[in-house]
Amino acid sequence: MTATKPSNIEKHSWLEDALAIFWGTVFVSLGLVLYQHAMLLTGSSAGIALLIQYATGYAFGPIFFIINLPFWYLAVKRMGWPFTIRTFLAVAFFSLLSRIVPGLVDFSSLNPVYAAIVGGGLMGTGLLILFRHRAGLGGFNVLALYLQDNHGIRAGYFSLAVDLTILAVSFFVVDWRQVLLSVIGAAALNMTVAINHRPGRYVGMS
Structure with a gap:
C-alpha cells in the first residue's frame, strides 16, 4: 500500500508567515x-x-548581510520570488536583531558547553520554523533547501557537511577547545533540522 498525498493542503496565511x-x-x-x-x-x-567578526572586530550584522548578497540570484532562479522575498526579510530582520539583542541580554556566567548545545538547538529550531514557512537565512541555507527539494538531499545533512568545513578553517582564528564545542553545537543545530524537516512529514505550504 502506498501513502497518498493530502488532496487539499491549506497554505499558510501571510500573518502566519x-x-x-x-x-x-x-x-x-x-x-x-x-x-x-x-x-x-x-x-x-x-x-x-x-569568523570575520572575531578576526577583525567588525559588527556581525552588516558582514552577514553582505555575505548573503551573492546567493540572491540562486534564490530567485531556483526557489522563486515568494521564497526570496520571505528570506530577504528574514535576513534583514536577523541582521537588525544581531545588533539589538546583545544589548538586551547579559550573562554574568555562561558555561560554554551549555552555550554550544542550547545555542545550537535554538538556532536549529529557528531555522526549522523558517524552513517550514518556505524561508531561510540566505547563504548556504538557500542551497540546502534547493538540494532537498530538487535532489532529495536532506537539508540538515548537507548543512552539517558545509558547517564542518567552515569550522575546520576556524582553527586559525580561535582556540581548538572552542572549535570542538562549536562542532558539538553544529551537530545539535543540524540534527534538529534533519530530524524534524523531512520531505513528506510536514505538509504546510506558504
Whole structure:
C-alpha cells in the first residue's frame, strides 16, 4: 500500500508567515548571542560572519548581510520570488536583531558547553520554523533547501557537511577547545533540522 498525498493542503496565511519570520529569527538571534558570549562558531553564512567578526572586530550584522548578497540570484532562479522575498526579510530582520539583542541580554556566567548545545538547538529550531514557512537565512541555507527539494538531499545533512568545513578553517582564528564545542553545537543545530524537516512529514505550504 502506498501513502497518498493530502488532496487539499491549506497554505499558510501571510500573518502566519510573518510570525514565523519573527519567531524564527528571534530564536536564531538568541542562539547567536550565546555563541558570541562563549566565542563559539557556527556554519553557513553566519559562521563566516562570526569568523570575520572575531578576526577583525567588525559588527556581525552588516558582514552577514553582505555575505548573503551573492546567493540572491540562486534564490530567485531556483526557489522563486515568494521564497526570496520571505528570506530577504528574514535576513534583514536577523541582521537588525544581531545588533539589538546583545544589548538586551547579559550573562554574568555562561558555561560554554551549555552555550554550544542550547545555542545550537535554538538556532536549529529557528531555522526549522523558517524552513517550514518556505524561508531561510540566505547563504548556504538557500542551497540546502534547493538540494532537498530538487535532489532529495536532506537539508540538515548537507548543512552539517558545509558547517564542518567552515569550522575546520576556524582553527586559525580561535582556540581548538572552542572549535570542538562549536562542532558539538553544529551537530545539535543540524540534527534538529534533519530530524524534524523531512520531505513528506510536514505538509504546510506558504
